[in-house]
Amino acid sequence: MLDYAAFPNQRQVLIRRILEQEGRVVCVEMAAQLKVSEHTIRRDLQELSKEGICKKVYGGAVLQLPEAGSFINRKEQNIANKDMIAQACVGLITSDSCIFIDSGTTNLAIARALPEDIRLTAVTNSPAIAVELMKHPQSETIVLGGRIQKASGGSLGSTAVDQLRGIIFDQAFIGACAMAPETGLTGFDFEDCEFKKAVIKQSNQVVVALTAEKVPGVARYVVADPSEIDVMVVEESLRKEFINFFKTHDIRIITV
Template sequence: MAGCSPPRGATWREHLLHLLARQGKIVAKDVAAELGISEDSVRRDLRDLAGEGLCQRVYGGALPVSPAVVDYGARRTVAPDGKRKVAATAAGLVRPGGVVILDGGTTALAVAYALPRDLACTVITHSPPVATALLEHPRAEVFMLGGRLFKHSAVTCGAAAVEAARNVSADLFLLGVTGVHPETGLTTGDAEDAAMKRALAARAADTYVLASSEKIGTASRYRVLPWEEISGLITDAAPHNPVVEQLAANGVGLLPAD
């Protein structure tokens, strides 16, 4: 880790944030060895930063925190152009007469708006905003899965929603996540939301991940699915992005959103 010493006048906290931004991750033992301080000191600082929402702690260090863990209203202003590109590509996967499970979140909402107005299909969703958006699609049959409303993400979740999910089947699930990382996988910020996403993925023949570029290389607290259980990842991130290159090298199917 060349050049690990803090810039003159920088605090250890500022230095750790600088390393995280530059390298995309922090390995606590490596930072401690380079700086000649204890690993416990590095971990303590990382705990403090994580407590302020400035990083996501993982085993052995930390990763960038996803900007997509803010509340639903705030998320609508995050990377809208990237979400529209991802949504347009995802909408093209929905075939006439097909059955699609559409996740919650702002990218999934963009998919609902991107579907052709005259498309005859069936959409299953646990997102009230997605269902409402499809009122303008006269040939789309819409099935809402009920349960406890998780207001942070405007979706239903909990035992009732998971049970409802077990009674549906679909050709395609368009999955929203908050973090995409080669090591930590596909993650989101709430345990019940993660469980609901797994339940929905189990009911679809194919699962594609909606991942606008601000989510690439970041992590949230709860894992959703392992890489081998998805059919592909739709992203507007540049092909030469180091994380995208690593995902491709690991065999993850990538659908570029232009």
Template sequence: MLTSQRKNLILDALQRDGQVLAKPLSEAFGVSEDTVRRDLRELAAEGKLQRVHGGALPSSPAVANFAGRQAIGSEAKAAIGRAAARMIAPGQIAFIDGGTTAIQLARHLPADLRATIVTHSPSVAVELAAHEALEIVIIGGRLFRHSMVTVGAAAIEALGHIRADLYFMGVTGVHPEAGLSTGDLEEAYVKRALVARAAETIVLASSEKLNAASAYMIAGIDAASTIIVEKGAPGSTTAPFEALGVTIERA
């Protein structure tokens, strides 16, 4: 069997089963595990999967830059943002993450909402500037341009002094076993700090991020009380999370 054929079969299995393991693949292909691991390494380098111990998971598609991602799945993101905005009650303190879906959340907040929004996203802060009833707290740090958020020790230190009712998390991967993940180490640390300082974490995830994984784990899936997905997200993709007790909100 040619290398290209093996790789196509690996990707087919990944799409069908949600994960692949090196040992069963080597037996099915009649090659060594080292050969399969090499295939997995090469596919990972091409951004087509995320390697994990013993095999691989689907890779998150959220690799474009911030401007490029704004045009991807814009209707779904708008619907998710609209549903998330309805969850913030007057008087609450809410963390809003960075990312293109978080921008949609900010755009759909009611103009008369009286609440406190804490964000490490300059883009979200600017989006909310016209909301005179909102108290807006901006967390500083080093700007991570891919997501247009601040990261680093300064951001984490500032978050340690705030307790929020809700945290609206953006992710690049949501997987029942691999948990919540993102593609940058420092961003993962900041998101972890946000989870620790909020009473409830709500994940904003368009369907292409479900059952996918990125390199840096934020937390286990049990950190999320709710995952908001677009209305058309297939039941087969959300069922594993519901089985674990996570509420699925369809926008």
């Protein structure tokens, strides 16, 4: 067996592989597996974090996900998975409610999955989602204004934030870039994440729909702690350890 204490490069290659496969590492477990000190593992994680591989968190590290690209490109990816998640999300919506649908391709699938005769008030910052919402003759659609960010496909900035502060939402479907037990819900763009925080403050129930590759993972900016999320809709392939963790924070988990 390779003496990992004597070969730091090989040790970091192994840690990188575990991060890519598992999404996270725990210092005490990795130290025992490789027969080195926890200090050594923390030093390795520091080096890997400099390369953009992971973000250090208390007790270990979480895989740093790459930015997913523009809204236009993403909406053609994982279509079948997003449609299944969307159907489950639609089942949470009640008639005559006021909901917010955040920008994002999974949330676009939610708008497309709404029954034609549904009656509600739907607010969004996404022009693409607004187009889908307008196909429902018994529903009212409100679009928040401002500069359209290409990455998210939604309006951001002070204009959009000021408008949403005048509305109380029964539910908010928040777009997600990454989620991990250690860091909560995170995103890549500061302005987008600040907007999501403002939406959450106005919402009685926060719903986050996630495809499996986003858990566990971390982006640069924090959107919400696990305790701020009421419902998560996820793929059934998500590992049980994460499902169990989120349940301990009183998050209702719906798998599809």
